Amino acid sequence: MAPIIKISHLDKFFGRLQVLKDVSLEVNSQEVVCIIGRSGAGKSTLLRCINFLEEPSFGDIEVDGLCITGGKKMKEQRELIHEIRMRTGMVFQEFNLFPHMSVLENVMEGPVTVKNMDKTSAQKIAEMNLERVGMIIKKNEYPNRISGGQKQRVAIARALAMEPKVMLFDEPTSALDPELIGEVLAVMKSLAHDGTTMLVVTHEMEFARDAANRVIVMHEGEIAEQGSPTELFDHPENEHTQALLERYRSGKSSQPMN
Amino acid sequence: MSNASATAPAPKSQADLIYDMQMGIKRRFSIGVAISWFVMLAVLVFLFSSTKITLGSFTFKTIHIDTAFIRENLPFIASGIWVTIGISALSIVFATILALLAALGRLSRFPPIYALCTFYVSLIRGTPLYLQIFFFFLALPQVGIILPGLWAGVLALGLNYGAYMSEIFRAGLSSVSKGQREAALAIGMTQGQMMQRVVIPQALRFAIPPTGNEFIAMLKDSALVSATGFVHELMWRATKVGRAQFHNLEALITAAVFYWIMTLVFSYFQSRLEARMSRGER
Numbered sequence: 001m002a003p004i005i006k007i008s009h010l011d012k013f014f015g016r017l018q019v020l021k022d023v024s025l026e027v028n029s030q031e032v033v034c035i036i037g038r039s040g041a042g043k044s045t046l047l048r049c050i051n052f053l054e055e056p057s058f059g060d061i062e063v064d065g066l067c068i069t070g071g072k073k074m075k076e077q078r079e080l081i082h083e084i085r086m087r088t089g090m091v092f093q094e095f096n097l098f099p100h101m102s103v104l105e106n107v108m109e110g111p112v113t114v115k116n117m118d119k120t121s122a123q124k125i126a127e128m129n130l131e132r133v134g135m136i137i138k139k140n141e142y143p144n145r146i147s148g149g150q151k152q153r154v155a156i157a158r159a160l161a162m163e164p165k166v167m168l169f170d171e172p173t174s175a176l177d178p179e180l181i182g183e184v185l186a187v188m189k190s191l192a193h194d195g196t197t198m199l200v201v202t203h204e205m206e207f208a209r210d211a212a213n214r215v216i217v218m219h220e221g222e223i224a225e226q227g228s229p230t231e232l233f234d235h236p237e238n239e240h241t242q243a244l245l246e247r248y249r250s251g252k253s254s255q256p257m258n
Numbered sequence: 259m260s261n262a263s264a265t266a267p268a269p270k271s272q273a274d275l276i277y278d279m280q281m282g283i284k285r286r287f288s289i290g291v292a293i294s295w296f297v298m299l300a301v302l303v304f305l306f307s308s309t310k311i312t313l314g315s316f317t318f319k320t321i322h323i324d325t326a327f328i329r330e331n332l333p334f335i336a337s338g339i340w341v342t343i344g345i346s347a348l349s350i351v352f353a354t355i356l357a358l359l360a361a362l363g364r365l366s367r368f369p370p371i372y373a374l375c376t377f378y379v380s381l382i383r384g385t386p387l388y389l390q391i392f393f394f395f396l397a398l399p400q401v402g403i404i405l406p407g408l409w410a411g412v413l414a415l416g417l418n419y420g421a422y423m424s425e426i427f428r429a430g431l432s433s434v435s436k437g438q439r440e441a442a443l444a445i446g447m448t449q450g451q452m453m454q455r456v457v458i459p460q461a462l463r464f465a466i467p468p469t470g471n472e473f474i475a476m477l478k479d480s481a482l483v484s485a486t487g488f489v490h491e492l493m494w495r496a497t498k499v500g501r502a503q504f505h506n507l508e509a510l511i512t513a514a515v516f517y518w519i520m521t522l523v524f525s526y527f528q529s530r531l532e533a534r535m536s537r538g539e540r
Contacts, residue, residue: 115446
C-alpha cells in the first residue's frame with residue numbers, strides 16, 4: 001500500500017540558515033508517527049512543510065498520491081497545494097480557533113466555505129465530530145468561554161470535519177496547563193485507536209510511547225534515529241536520543257517538560 | 259474602618275469592608291468630578307452673562323450676548339442639526355468603505371494597487387480638508403459633474419476621513435494573528451476566503467470603536483462644508499443669521515452649544531460601545 005505521506009530529501013532554509021537537512025520519511029495509512037526532539041530541531045518546520053504553511057526549499061513531498069516539489073513557485077502549484085491542504089488536517093499549538101464564530105460554526109466552517117456543503121449536512125458532520133471529541137455540549141459557546149483543553153479538542157474536531165487523509169499535530173499540548181493536557185491526549189489516543197493516520201510533533205514522551213507505532217527523533221534538522229517506541233525508548237542507539245531521554249527523565253522528577 | 263466594624267451589630271467580612279471602601283473612593287471621586295464640572299460650566303456661563311463689576315478704578319466686564327436674538331433664531335439654527343448628522347453619517351459610511359479598500363490595497367503585492375493606496379493617503383493627508391472641500395465644488399463642474407452641495411460635501415469629507423481611517427483598518431487587519439490566517443489556510447481556504455471569512459470580520463470588530471471616534475470628529479469637521487454655501491447645516495445657518503442681523507457671536511455660540519451637545523450624546527454611546535466591544539467575544 002502506498003504511503004499517505006512520502007517526503008524525499010527535503011531541505012528547508014530560513015534565509016541562510018538551513019533548518020531541515022535532507023529529511024526523508026514515510027507515513028503509512030493508519031500509522032501513528034510521533035516526532036520528538038529538542039526545541040529548534042526542525043520538527044514543526046517539517047510538519048508545516050507538508051501542508052505548505054512553510055515553503056519547502058528542495059525535495060519532494062507526496063501526500064495521498066499528490067506530489068509537490070520544493071523550490072518551485074507556490075503560484076505554479078496552487079491547485080495542488082489546495083488539494084493537499086484539503087486532505088490534511090492540522091492542529092496547532094495555539095489552537096487558532098476563530099474567535100468570532102461559535103464552537104459549532106468553527107467546525108462547520110471548512111465544509112461550508114471550502115467544500116461548499118449545504119449548512120444542514122455540514123452541521124451534521126460538525127456535530128458528529130464534536131461528539132467524537134466530547135465537546136458537543138459546548139457547541140453554542142464562543143472560544144473565549146472555554147478552557148484551553150476544550151479549545152484544542154474543538155480544533156481537532158474542526159480539522160476532522162474536512163475528513164482528511166492524515167492529521168498533523170504541531171505540539172498540540174504545549175500551550176496547555178498541565179491539568180488540561182490529559183483530555184487532549186485522550187482524544188488523540190481515541191483517534192489513533194480508530195485508525196486515524198497521524199503525524200504528531202510532541203514533547204509528550206508518555207504519549208509517544210503509548211500511542212505511536214513509530215517514533216522519529218530529530219536533531220538539528222536531521223532525523224537522528226527512528227524506530228518502534230519500545231526499541232527507541234528502551235534501547236536508544238543514537239547519542240542524541242540518549243541525551244534527549246536522559247534530559248526528559250531527570251526533568252520529569254523535578255518539573256514538567258515544556 | 260476597623261472601628262466601624264467593631265461597633266456594627268453584624269460585623270462585615272474583610273472582603274466586604276475592602277469592597278465598600280473601594281466603592282466609597284470611586285463614588286467620592288465621581289461626585290467630586292461632577293461638582294467640578296458644574297462649577298466650570300457655571301464659570302463659562304458667567305463669562306457670557308454681560309456682567310459689569312466695578313471695584314474702584316478697576317472694571318471687570320464679561321461678554322455681552324443678546325439672548326433675545328438667540329431665542330428668536332434658535333429654531334432656524336437648530337434645524338441644521340439633522341443636516342449635520344446626516345452629512346456626517348453618509349460621509350462616515352463612505353469613508354469606512356474607502357478606508358477598508360485602502361487598507362486591503364496596502365496588503366497587495368501588485369505594485370500599481372499598492373501605489374494607488376499610498377498615493378491616495380499621501381495626497382489627502384498632505385493637503386488641508388478646507389481646501390479639499392473647495393476643490394470638489396470648483397473642479398468637478400469644470401468636467402461637467404455637478405453634484406448637489408450635500409453630495410459634494412460627502413465626497414470631500416468621505417475621501418478625507420477615508421485616508422485617515424485607512425490606518426485604523428490597517429491596524430485592525432494586522433491585529434489578526436498569523437495563526438488565524440494559517441488555520442484558515444490549513445483547512446483549505448483560498449486567500450480570498452481567508453480574508454472574507456476570518457481576517458476582515460475580526461479586523462472590523464477591532465475597528466468599530468475608533469470609527470465611532472472618527473464620527474464624533476466628523477460631526478464638527480462637517481462645519482467646513484458650510485463655507486461653500488450650498489449645504490444648509492448647523493454652521494451655515496448660524497453664519498447666515500448672524501451676519502444678516504449683526505449678531506455673529508450669538509449665532510456662533512448657539513451653534514457651538516449644539517455641536518457640544520451632539521458630541522456629548524454620541525460620546526456617551528461611543529463609550530458604551532467601546533465597553534461592550536472590549537468585553538465581547540474577542
